[in-house]
Amino acid sequence: MSPKEIKYKLALFTRKTRLTFIIEKIRVKYVDYLTAALEIILSATVGFLIAAILLYFMGYDPYEVFSILFRYGYGNIGYLLSKSVPYIMTAMAFSIPSLAGVFNIGGESQLYVGAFVALLVTYYTVNPVLGLLAGIVAGGGLGLFISILRVYRNINEVIAAIMINWTIYFLMVYLITGIFYDPKIPHQSIQVPKSAWLGEFLSPWGRIKVSFVLAVIGALVIYYILYYTNLGYLLRVSGLSPLSARYAGYNPKKAVLYSMLLGGAMAGLGGALLIIGDVHNIDSTMSTLYGLGFTGIGIGLLGRNHPIGIIFAAIFFSGLMIGGQWVELKTGAPPQLTDTIIGIIVIALAIPYAYRMLISMIRRWRMK
Amino acid sequence: MSDREIAIEMRGIHKIYPDGVIALRDVDFIVYKGEIHGLLGENGAGKTTLMRILYGEIKATRGIIKIFGKRVKFHGPWDAIRHGIGMVYQHFTLVPTFTVEENLYLSYVSIEPKATIDDVREKVKKLMDELGLKVPLNAVVETLPVGVQQRVEIIKTLLRNARILILDEPTSVLTPIETKELFNALRKLKEAGITIIFITHKLREVKEITDRVTVLRRGRHVGTVVTDKVTQKDLARMMVEREVVFKIEKKPKEPGEPVFIVKDLWVRDDRGLMAVKGVSFELRKGEILGLAGVQGNGQRELAEALAGVRIVERGKIYLYGKDITRLPASRRYSLGLAYVPDSRRVGLIFDMNIIENTVLTNMYRVITRTRRIKWGAASKYANEVIDKLEVIAPGITSPIKYLSGGNQQKIMVGREIIREPTVFIVAEPTRGLDVAATEFIRKTLLALRDQDKAILLISTDLDEIMQLSDRIAVIYEGKIMAIGKPEEFTLERLGLLMGGVVES
Numbered sequence: 001m002s003p004k005e006i007k008y009k010l011a012l013f014t015r016k017t018r019l020t021f022i023i024e025k026i027r028v029k030y031v032d033y034l035t036a037a038l039e040i041i042l043s044a045t046v047g048f049l050i051a052a053i054l055l056y057f058m059g060y061d062p063y064e065v066f067s068i069l070f071r072y073g074y075g076n077i078g079y080l081l082s083k084s085v086p087y088i089m090t091a092m093a094f095s096i097p098s099l100a101g102v103f104n105i106g107g108e109s110q111l112y113v114g115a116f117v118a119l120l121v122t123y124y125t126v127n128p129v130l131g132l133l134a135g136i137v138a139g140g141g142l143g144l145f146i147s148i149l150r151v152y153r154n155i156n157e158v159i160a161a162i163m164i165n166w167t168i169y170f171l172m173v174y175l176i177t178g179i180f181y182d183p184k185i186p187h188q189s190i191q192v193p194k195s196a197w198l199g200e201f202l203s204p205w206g207r208i209k210v211s212f213v214l215a216v217i218g219a220l221v222i223y224y225i226l227y228y229t230n231l232g233y234l235l236r237v238s239g240l241s242p243l244s245a246r247y248a249g250y251n252p253k254k255a256v257l258y259s260m261l262l263g264g265a266m267a268g269l270g271g272a273l274l275i276i277g278d279v280h281n282i283d284s285t286m287s288t289l290y291g292l293g294f295t296g297i298g299i300g301l302l303g304r305n306h307p308i309g310i311i312f313a314a315i316f317f318s319g320l321m322i323g324g325q326w327v328e329l330k331t332g333a334p335p336q337l338t339d340t341i342i343g344i345i346v347i348a349l350a351i352p353y354a355y356r357m358l359i360s361m362i363r364r365w366r367m368k
Numbered sequence: 369m370s371d372r373e374i375a376i377e378m379r380g381i382h383k384i385y386p387d388g389v390i391a392l393r394d395v396d397f398i399v400y401k402g403e404i405h406g407l408l409g410e411n412g413a414g415k416t417t418l419m420r421i422l423y424g425e426i427k428a429t430r431g432i433i434k435i436f437g438k439r440v441k442f443h444g445p446w447d448a449i450r451h452g453i454g455m456v457y458q459h460f461t462l463v464p465t466f467t468v469e470e471n472l473y474l475s476y477v478s479i480e481p482k483a484t485i486d487d488v489r490e491k492v493k494k495l496m497d498e499l500g501l502k503v504p505l506n507a508v509v510e511t512l513p514v515g516v517q518q519r520v521e522i523i524k525t526l527l528r529n530a531r532i533l534i535l536d537e538p539t540s541v542l543t544p545i546e547t548k549e550l551f552n553a554l555r556k557l558k559e560a561g562i563t564i565i566f567i568t569h570k571l572r573e574v575k576e577i578t579d580r581v582t583v584l585r586r587g588r589h590v591g592t593v594v595t596d597k598v599t600q601k602d603l604a605r606m607m608v609e610r611e612v613v614f615k616i617e618k619k620p621k622e623p624g625e626p627v628f629i630v631k632d633l634w635v636r637d638d639r640g641l642m643a644v645k646g647v648s649f650e651l652r653k654g655e656i657l658g659l660a661g662v663q664g665n666g667q668r669e670l671a672e673a674l675a676g677v678r679i680v681e682r683g684k685i686y687l688y689g690k691d692i693t694r695l696p697a698s699r700r701y702s703l704g705l706a707y708v709p710d711s712r713r714v715g716l717i718f719d720m721n722i723i724e725n726t727v728l729t730n731m732y733r734v735i736t737r738t739r740r741i742k743w744g745a746a747s748k749y750a751n752e753v754i755d756k757l758e759v760i761a762p763g764i765t766s767p768i769k770y771l772s773g774g775n776q777q778k779i780m781v782g783r784e785i786i787r788e789p790t791v792f793i794v795a796e797p798t799r800g801l802d803v804a805a806t807e808f809i810r811k812t813l814l815a816l817r818d819q820d821k822a823i824l825l826i827s828t829d830l831d832e833i834m835q836l837s838d839r840i841a842v843i844y845e846g847k848i849m850a851i852g853k854p855e856e857f858t859l860e861r862l863g864l865l866m867g868g869v870v871e872s
Contacts, residue, residue, distance in 0.1 A: 229741060233724070237720075240717045241718075243713065246677050246697075247675075247697070247715060247728075248728045248729055249696050249699070249700075249701065250698070
């Protein structure tokens, strides 16, 4: 052996010295989990602290507000879960494209078309399955449309999506008030026939809506696609490093198209589940639908862009929403205040991840 | 000469990066006022680092800088600009959709906020008359040829009262005619008393345009000479001469039949310019063909075209007699081609773990007919990589970013080896690695050669080329300058060829 080789072997040996090696192993293996856990605890503390200070200075008792928030927010499991359904889906509409490096702010309109098309199809066919499928197709189609503009026409997806959001919003208001209104209650759309409603079932935690189960199944399917298939791998690789994707023989443009198709389909399914499984019609001001898509962005970030994380994030957020209404009711706090409190908590929890995502996005742009 | 006024005086410049890489070691750099001074060196010689220090982009670890005799300390490029230093980068910093006038105005208001566009127009016209440099003021920048855009860049810096102009490899983006025009322009600037620093690795250009030249080699100052008093050969020797670092044993071996044939290949780079211009070669079983050349002479484009990542403009690529010119990369990989890119940022996904990174080029081996990834099989391959290449890693599920550079490189090479491909295209396999890892990778390449694989080794490291190659080819501006046995090349000849000097 040459002196060089001996030196190298020696270095190898010392590096493999048992104790340091074990520590190193633990460090590398769990460092991500540990930092994630620490991050969540820290940001939750900061969020609640800021909210508490705000409440205090506004003249409310923070302890009372928080105890109402949590007691009532998470008291009725069935209601809590059914409320989380659209959030799960719109969060995925944001997160799937985001993993592939696309910013989908169009979850809003993708949910609208999903809801509306599902409503029409179930109204005329009285078949909830067809309705759900139609919702998926409609939402996916709209998502795909935005990504086609981006890939083949080089139009910024954010601007395109925002414009489409408003176009679809007003188009739907027109359709609901002008054509598909309920003759008996004109400020509402036609209703999904009762026989096509997705029902509920009894469980140890109360009545659970079928739509929630379907939403969870949707999230699991997405989880499978993202982490166990070629397509998901393509999306994730393209999102993390488009150059590596090209090197491996993938086309990063395909990732953009597929991710928006999947994301849009999830938002569409969210709209369909909401209509067929929960509210059964759309009012002429669209108050049942408005904002669900935008909120999905925050929940996607809260769930660390992971389908399973998103389920829990959506449930957590729904609880805050429900609890917030109870806080208004019991303490007489204005809705703006409860919205602010919820906003502070969600932002505090989402910020570390959002920050990292932003940094990696900037890095990706530089590399191009 | 010594009575001439000194424009730049840099003495004892050291630059040590936070990761311990020593980029510059005790470099002196002295430029007289009104001369064109060449800065010559291979990749990684420290040319750009030195100039970035002068321009205030980075700070020297040690050393002093004087501009026109005054000691200065720069905190950023703005300080350098204030002292009359201007830099023209290889990649221009113009707004492509603005007109020339608007671009010049944009840069001028940063030092003179009250100026109007009319003032700027006046000033530019005067400047152009004085210097005899002409640019169309109302043309939109992206419609102009590259050479004219470069002239806009030069005027832009002069407009900000630059007395010292740094040009970073200015001819690398130009056609020969544009180069000639640039040189004429530079001569006029010199007459007007502007000091010019000309960074390059092209020997011919050094001889043609510079008055004096400073040669750097591996972060050290080799010498500063008056251009007229040296030959291109002298310069080549100064640039590449080195002590042999270590020797690797190489068994003599007769190469087999050709398995990978490239015929008259033309490839464009990202900007749409021809980067590979009619490259042809044969790669035989059991040989390492070393492709030497200074970075940016079409190596990356060539490698990418061979791997199927970049579109071929013209020409053919054959693997075992089969035309693969139009096949996508993933198909080529499954046919027995392997490509190790020159950058770990391309070859590896830092946020993914070892298994996921192993899968990147091995996808066709772990996928079922339903497009499902068999992660079990993938882990087996990842373990194989770790075993075969002695990768030091805490486990196959740890993210690649936590491994050292050498171990990352081993993964990149190893995941190709376990596929048992027959043709390897390897680019810069040891860049940035320590001695032990370098030796390991090189030995691995030799072992592959002994197993009758065909290897194309693309490297800017001449030691590596000389140590490993059974045959050597030199690439310059997208063309193969020469190809032959290592015995036919002396370091001096390699240096000349890499600098674009055609043998007579």
